[in-house]
Amino acid sequence: MKILCLLLLCCSCFQCQTAATKPAPVNTTTKSPLTIGAIPLPEGYERVPQAANSFSSYLRQLGLKKDKTVYLYNGQKKYNQQVQYAVVNISTGNKDLQQCADAVMRLRAEYLFIQNRLHEIDFTDNNQRHYPFKGTTHPQLLQYLEKVYAMCGSLSLSRQLKPVTAFATITPGDVLIKGGTPGHAMMVMDVAQNNAGQKIYLLAQSYMPAQDIHVVINPVNVKTSPWYTLTANESIITTPEWQFTTQQLKRW
Numbered sequence: 551m552k553i554l555c556l557l558l559l560c561c562s563c564f565q566c567q568t569a570a571t572k573p574a575p576v577n578t579t580t581k582s583p584l585t586i587g588a589i590p591l592p593e594g595y596e597r598v599p600q601a602a603n604s605f606s607s608y609l610r611q612l613g614l615k616k617d618k619t620v621y622l623y624n625g626q627k628k629y630n631q632q633v634q635y636a637v638v639n640i641s642t643g644n645k646d647l648q649q650c651a652d653a654v655m656r657l658r659a660e661y662l663f664i665q666n667r668l669h670e671i672d673f674t675d676n677n678q679r680h681y682p683f684k685g686t687t688h689p690q691l692l693q694y695l696e697k698v699y700a701m702c703g704s705l706s707l708s709r710q711l712k713p714v715t716a717f718a719t720i721t722p723g724d725v726l727i728k729g730g731t732p733g734h735a736m737m738v739m740d741v742a743q744n745n746a747g748q749k750i751y752l753l754a755q756s757y758m759p760a761q762d763i764h765v766v767i768n769p770v771n772v773k774t775s776p777w778y779t780l781t782a783n784e785s786i787i788t789t790p791e792w793q794f795t796t797q798q799l800k801r802w
Contacts, residue, residue, distance in 0.1 A: 704733030
């Protein structure tokens with residue numbers, strides 16, 4: 551059943567892909583950033599302050615690889631190398647498991663593990679069955695997550711997360727998610743704002759097959775890419791390989 555679902559999702563994802571235009575850098579004089587929090591901002595924007603030990607702060611501190619190539623779980627290069635701005639320095643594993651919703655769960659689990667909030671690492675499947683983490687070491691966490699990836703997905707995660715009623719309140723750690731087969735999930739990695747109150751945000755994803763987690767470009771606005779602009783009355787968010795509605799923003 552899972553193999554059939556994966557095949558259906560592959561076909562749908564291929565059909566939903568948009569022709570991504572490779573953007574001009576936000577700041578051509580800035581070297582490739584080494585963390586999410588160092589990705590250059592458009593002029594006039596500043597990052598929204600976040601608490602030191604928050605999930606938002608953790609995401610900003612995530613390292614980025616110098617090599618911007620996205621690799622699949624098997625070491626091969628992803629066919630489409632035009633969708634990413636930067637690649638997150640976090641393992642993918644050698645199995646075709648850590649896909650879109652799985653990458654979101656991975657980042658959340660890693661944060662809770664670092665904070666020693668092990669009892670909060672718990673994901674549910676489509677039948678609301680819980681899969682709590684019962685280990686204490688990082689290798690045990692990775693082994694546990696492989697089971698979670700096999701039993702949980704975009705549908706179950708969309709049910710586990712809480713809806714965000716006002717998209718304007720978007721914050722790092724929120725998730726754009728469309729549950730189901732096909733489905734997709736992307737993590738909000740950072741949020742910034744200018745003096746006029748205009749917000750911009752970064753998105754990251756894994757995809758199919760399982761691949762490096764990567765910060766995506768903005769295919770609609772190359773001037774602000776990789777930042778996405780929060781626009782009044784916005785209803786559709788177009789990313790390089792998927793479209794979401796603003797009603798599909800959820801929170802832990």
